[in-house]
Amino acid sequence: MGKPTTPRPPAVPDMKTGADLAAVLPITAEVKDGHLFVGGLDMVELARTQGTALYVMDEATIRQQLRDYVKWTRFHWPDVDTVYAGKAFMSLAMCKIVAEEDCSLDVSSGGELAFALRAGFPMERIYVHGNNKTPVELIECLEAGVGRIVVDSFEEMERLSALAVERGLTQSILLRVTPGVEADTHDFIMTGAEDSKFGFGRNQGLAMQAVKRAIELPGIEFEGLHMHIGSQIFALHSFAKAIEVIVEFMREIKDATGVEVRLLDTGGGLGIAYGLPDEPSTIQDYGKVVVDGIKAECERWGLTVPRMAVEPGRSIVANAGVTLYTVGSIKEIPNIRTYVAVDGGMSDNIRTSLYDAHYEALIANKADQPREMVATVAGKHCESGDIVVNDAPLQCPEVGDILCVCATGAYCQSMSSNYNKQVRPAVVMVNNGTARVIVRRETYDDLMKCELG
Numbered sequence: 001m002g003k004p005t006t007p008r009p010p011a012v013p014d015m016k017t018g019a020d021l022a023a024v025l026p027i028t029a030e031v032k033d034g035h036l037f038v039g040g041l042d043m044v045e046l047a048r049t050q051g052t053a054l055y056v057m058d059e060a061t062i063r064q065q066l067r068d069y070v071k072w073t074r075f076h077w078p079d080v081d082t083v084y085a086g087k088a089f090m091s092l093a094m095c096k097i098v099a100e101e102d103c104s105l106d107v108s109s110g111g112e113l114a115f116a117l118r119a120g121f122p123m124e125r126i127y128v129h130g131n132n133k134t135p136v137e138l139i140e141c142l143e144a145g146v147g148r149i150v151v152d153s154f155e156e157m158e159r160l161s162a163l164a165v166e167r168g169l170t171q172s173i174l175l176r177v178t179p180g181v182e183a184d185t186h187d188f189i190m191t192g193a194e195d196s197k198f199g200f201g202r203n204q205g206l207a208m209q210a211v212k213r214a215i216e217l218p219g220i221e222f223e224g225l226h227m228h229i230g231s232q233i234f235a236l237h238s239f240a241k242a243i244e245v246i247v248e249f250m251r252e253i254k255d256a257t258g259v260e261v262r263l264l265d266t267g268g269g270l271g272i273a274y275g276l277p278d279e280p281s282t283i284q285d286y287g288k289v290v291v292d293g294i295k296a297e298c299e300r301w302g303l304t305v306p307r308m309a310v311e312p313g314r315s316i317v318a319n320a321g322v323t324l325y326t327v328g329s330i331k332e333i334p335n336i337r338t339y340v341a342v343d344g345g346m347s348d349n350i351r352t353s354l355y356d357a358h359y360e361a362l363i364a365n366k367a368d369q370p371r372e373m374v375a376t377v378a379g380k381h382c383e384s385g386d387i388v389v390n391d392a393p394l395q396c397p398e399v400g401d402i403l404c405v406c407a408t409g410a411y412c413q414s415m416s417s418n419y420n421k422q423v424r425p426a427v428v429m430v431n432n433g434t435a436r437v438i439v440r441r442e443t444y445d446d447l448m449k450c451e452l453g
């Protein structure tokens with residue numbers, strides 16, 4: 001991941017109002033009395049009562065996305081598990097929503113597992129990821145009774161086997177395979193993903209070696225395969241291509257060992273609209289390509305259709321979220337650009353500096369006005385790369401305005417930091433006219449809680 005999604009045209013005032021930004025906003029977004037509303041609540045009022053910077057998550061959008069995945073994958077095959085990738089946005093409230101929607105949860109560290117445990121998430125619905133799970137993390141997983149561990153290396157497999165045998169357990173595992181197909185934003189590149197720190201390369205024979213070892217080792221049970229070809233993918237044929245490769249590998253496994261893959265997890269990666277020009281694929285089309293693709297390839301090779309799993313992260317939460325900031329200063333550099341500085345920045349959204357990500361922005365208290373200028377939204381951190389949105393069409397800003405950055409629900413709070421000892425913003429879940437603080441704003445005491453003097 002790292003590329004902007006759709007090549008961006010030069011920024012010009014586009015005269016769009018908040019009402020024109022529906023494609024990147026939560027499903028409940030509306031403009032009333034000149035203000036942006038989400039979840040039935042006035043974002044300007046919410047910013048005033050909760051303070052800024054503030055992450056806002058719309059519960060209705062999150063639930064709808066989870067339900068869409070369940071619906072449009074099971075539409076084609078009854079046994080498909082929707083596994084939310086917790087790395088996109090993880091909190092206790094989020095774990096509970098995922099549990100209530102009967103979905104599973106992908107955790108990729110002991111910390112994420114601790115959240116799932118604290119939230120009372122059903123452990124049999126946990127998938128554990130990571131290319132270097134520590135022995136301590138493996139023990140935590142075994143003791144918690146997680147559903148499956150996605151094994152990523154030979155060392156990990158041996159370690160897990162020994163730890164499970166010591167405890168008299170048998171742990172179900174998937175093997176992560178790199179199919180040799182790397183998804184680019186709009187296309188796929190064959191062989192690219194072979195150079196990857198993740199998984200066992202199929203083309204080098206390592207994946208087959210791993211399957212054979214998994215079948216013979218005690219304490220682990222080989223249930224199936226996992227792959228993840230990338231993130232923010234627009235072109236569904238990248239998934240189709242990778243599915244062809246992995247199902248053919250399933251046939252090779254059957255030929256070589258007689259064992260059939262019982263669970264095939266095709267990872268996450270469906271792209272979302274960050275900018276108005278972005279046209280991501282729908283969950284409905286994704287479900288068809290993935291699930292029908294697996295079925296067709298299995299039929300081609302005479303294999304039993306396995307249980308399936310998909311692991312979406314970004315496409316569940318990204319458009320459910322917005323970040324609200326207060327405009328603190330406006331610097332117009334004649335003939336160059338206008339900087340609008342806000343009370344957050346790279347500590348709450350690192351994606352712009354890290355990936356050159358692009359976002360749409362609007363002024364929540366002028367949501368019915370056209371975006372008649374272009375400005376760069378800058379953060380408050382001590383470096384010039386601290387930009388939240390480069391060259392954003394925007395309503396004319398004034399100090400004190402509430403600036404809303406759209407589609408920040410994924411990989412913003414989860415990748416946040418305390419750089420410059422900035423406290424992390426609160427997260428407010430909105431739904432049907434009510435606001436619930438699900439993560440409170442940090443305090444200076446929080447910043448010092450690990451300091452021993």
Ligand code: LLP
Binds near residue numbers: 087231269314411
């Ligand atoms: N499953 C596995 C094994 C993954 O590694 C990931 C994401 C997902 C599922 C979920 O993928 P999604 O549906 O969210 O694309 N920090 C980057 C994204 C890194 C994604 C890492 N793995 C960003 O901000 O764009």
